[in-house]
Amino acid sequence: MAAGGRASGRPAKKKGPSKGTGGQGRRSLEGKGATPPAEMRHWYKDKARTERIAREDRDGTRRAAPARQQRRSEDAPDYVGGRNPVLEALQAGVPASALYVAQRIDNDDRVRDSIKIAAERGIALLEVSRDKLDRLTEGGVHQGIALQIPAYDYAHPSELVELAQDAAEVPLIVALDSVTDPRNLGAIARSATAFGAHGLLIPSRRSAGVTGGAWKTSAGTLANLRVARAANLTAALREYRESGLFVIGLDGAGETDIGDVDLLTEPLVVVVGSEGKGLSRLVREHCDVVTRIPMQAAAESLNAGVAAGVALYEVARHRRL
Incomplete structure (x- = not known):
């Protein structure tokens, strides 16, 4: 047998080109790339959070998770x-x-x-x-x-007039138009109590209600002042007018100074608009007079609670004359 020859006597087969895959196996040869760092893995955040909570519990430094912002039920305390x-x-x-x-x-x-x-x-x-x-x-x-x-028990708008009639007094009601800050409601309640108003009227939507913040700002005066709520503020104002009450709107764009209004001694509803926006169009249309508080600095606007206090003082002053 010649050196380098095959051991068997059969002739060697010629090896031809291998059959290709048409590129179909290329993706399987690419692999999955480098291993991602731990913080990019789907289980990392859960594991890290678990370890952090365990560490805070052990050290006594864990804080309560912030409460999820949910709309408070009207019947909730x-x-x-x-x-x-x-x-x-x-x-x-x-x-x-x-x-x-x-x-x-x-x-x-x-x-x-x-x-x-x-x-x-x-x-x-x-x-x-x-x-x-x-x-x-x-x-x-x-x-x-x-x-x-507990959740506040709102009165019907007509009950505020009945309170004045039972006391044999000229009705004075304060209505709030788009006043959404409970602190303003509480401040207005303090002024309304101080100057002899018989109650507050608020709309049931897009308005602050009698909440803890309102109680806090009112310094307890809401315990002695009834608050009524109307499904439709303009409808309630229309009913007040039909019952013989005059409606004056308090707005920085009013044309008459509050001290010059000749209706202040009459049965009255004083409507306070929101700071900045003032009275809404529909409410303005249901007012007998739209009045303003004269100020030296025309560019300044008063907080709704402050404006209500000034207007109610002027009403009380006229009624004492």
Whole structure:
């Protein structure tokens, strides 16, 4: 056998070209690329969150997750937070169902007085964590104490006129047009109480309601002032006019100064517009007079609560003459 020859006596087969795949196997040869870093993997965030929560629980530094912004049900209770507002609400007789006090709270006279009044009125006293108070007050400043108040029982618009008639007084009602800040509602309630108004009228939509923020700003005066709610503000104003009341609108674009209006001693509805936008078109059309508060700086506008206070003072001044 020659060197380099085949061991068998059969002739060697010629190897031809291999059969191709037409490129169909190219993608399988590319591979999946480099391994992605951990933070790009689908399970990384869940695992990292679990480890963070476990670490915070171990260290005692875990905070409550922020409450999801949801529309509060009209039948749901509300909360007044803060030592002064809670004490003022209790002293004013604001209806309340529970007083929440933080564990290991640093007591002062306001806290002790609040607890005492709550006990005398038979209001439930509950000791809770500060995280619980944060959730109840939706992140507001509570200073370790909060008062739960039930959903407000709104009056019918006609009841405000009946209150004036029962008291043998000339009706004075304050209506709010697109006032959406509860603090403005509370401030207007304080002025309305101070100057002898018989109630507030608010629309049921696109308006602030009697919430914890309104109670807080009103300093408890909402306990002595009825608030009525109308499904349609313009319809309610029309009914007031048909009942013999005059309607004056308060707007920076009014043509008559509030002190020059000759209807202030008559049965009256004072409509306060929102800051910036003023009165809506339909409400303006249902006013007997649209008046303004004269100011030296024409470019300035008054807060709705301040404007209502000035107008109601002027009404009260005319009625004393």
